[in-house]
Amino acid sequence: MGEKIYLRYPGKDETVAVATGFSWGACLLGFVWALSKKMWFAAFVMLAINLLLFCSGLWGETADLIGLVLSVLFGIACGMYGNQWHRWTLEKRGYVVL
Template sequence: MGERIYLQYPGNGEPVAVATGFSWGACLLGFFWALSKKMWFAAFVMLSVSIILLSMGLWGETADLIGTVLSILFAVGCGIYGNQWHRWTLEKRGYVVL
């Protein structure tokens, strides 16, 4: 388990915990995870890339294999960077690290 970083909006008493390290939620759930974290732009990008990779499978066997490999790599990339994106989004909204 990774450590957690706590961020708080100035004037609000409720801190938000953001995990560090790999995000299994971002890896396995993709844009649904981003929507649950209210990361609207990230959710849109993740959904768009997923649709593009899915449509590659409609072009034939070779494109299907390439699309599958790229989808797996994209999911792993989302897992690696997901928590960083969440922290960055909160900081852009005005949250500060405690």
């Protein structure tokens, strides 16, 4: 299990813990995970990419296999970078690292 980075919004007593390392939630749940973290733009992008990969699988047997491989790779990429995206989103909203 990775460490956690704590961020606080100045002027409020609100602290958010963001894990470091691989995010299983982002890997397995994708845009639903992003919605739960209130990362609206990331959720929209993840949903759009998932829909494109799904639609590419409708074009034939070979495209279906390629779409599956790309979907798995996209899920792994989301898992690898999900926590970094979450931290970046919070920092853009004004949170600072403690």
